[in-house]
Amino acid sequence: MRKKKLAALFAIPVSTLLVIVGTQSSIIASAIGVEGVGETPITTEASADTIEMCGWRISGVASSITLANTDPTLEYVGSEYALSGVDEDILIYLSGGGTESTRCSFYGDYKGAQVKVSWTGTTFTSAPDTSLNWNTSDKALTIAYTDTGCSADWVTESSVSINAAFETGDEVIPAKILAASVDTALEYSPDSVSSPTFPSCGFSADYSTAIPSGKVPTAPGTTYSFTGPTLTSTLVLQP
Numbered sequence: 001m002r003k004k005k006l007a008a009l010f011a012i013p014v015s016t017l018l019v020i021v022g023t024q025s026s027i028i029a030s031a032i033g034v035e036g037v038g039e040t041p042i043t044t045e046a047s048a049d050t051i052e053m054c055g056w057r058i059s060g061v062a063s064s065i066t067l068a069n070t071d072p073t074l075e076y077v078g079s080e081y082a083l084s085g086v087d088e089d090i091l092i093y094l095s096g097g098g099t100e101s102t103r104c105s106f107y108g109d110y111k112g113a114q115v116k117v118s119w120t121g122t123t124f125t126s127a128p129d130t131s132l133n134w135n136t137s138d139k140a141l142t143i144a145y146t147d148t149g150c151s152a153d154w155v156t157e158s159s160v161s162i163n164a165a166f167e168t169g170d171e172v173i174p175a176k177i178l179a180a181s182v183d184t185a186l187e188y189s190p191d192s193v194s195s196p197t198f199p200s201c202g203f204s205a206d207y208s209t210a211i212p213s214g215k216v217p218t219a220p221g222t223t224y225s226f227t228g229p230t231l232t233s234t235l236v237l238q239p
Contacts, residue, residue: 052096054104054190056113058235060090065207067228076132076224080139081211086204089148092175092235093200094182094190101198105191110183112238114176117143119162119229124209127225131218132211136162141209141229145174150201153181162229175201179238 096104
């Protein structure tokens with residue numbers, strides 16, 4: 001927790017003192033005035049605790065997704081071969097640190113957020129050779145997003161199908177919340193000393209595709225592995 005120190009220097013005036021020295025007779029009276037002016041500097045110091053600036057974070061996005069047939073005993077024999085996988089426990093949250101629900105302040109700067117998912121390439125490349133390659137125009141890569149606990153005001157996509165209609169560089173937004181929705185003190189109060197509240201959104205992504213039928217492997221009897229489109233998840237602030 002950072003502290004900002006505030007210091008101020010005060011000039012404290014000392015009241016002027018008039019000293020009366022005199023003699024008195026029955027005829028006249030005289031007075032001599034002696035004045036003195038001085039300043040005594042006093043330094044005052046104060047401290048103020050501050051909390052972290054609120055920031056959006058995302059966690060749980062897998063660096064790679066493994067797709068497999070639901071029945072591990074099945075093998076590709078020329079018929080369509082379904083593949084699926086899942087990325088669970090993706091979480092978008094607003095917080096003051098890397099830990100969810102760490103108190104923070106907007107300091108008057110309320111922002112929304114959205115997650116954008118884009119992809120590079122539309123081909124599944126097979127190894128040890130390319131005889132089982134296929135393109136998403138042959139069999140689409142479908143991503144189904146499931147909301148697993150988004151607070152109010154989030155807008156979520158249900159699914160996207162990456163197929164021939166999509167171009168490389170396209171994107172989908174599985175979750176977003178507008179700045180106007182976050183900027184609601186009665187609903188979200190991350191700087192509250194007791195029971196702070198935060199907007200967050202949890203979801204999972206289910207992936208499915210298939211090796212098309214009619215493929216003939218160059219090396220039958222070998223285990224093939226595939227590398228598909230590269231998906232990139234980007235967290236973007238919304239003004």
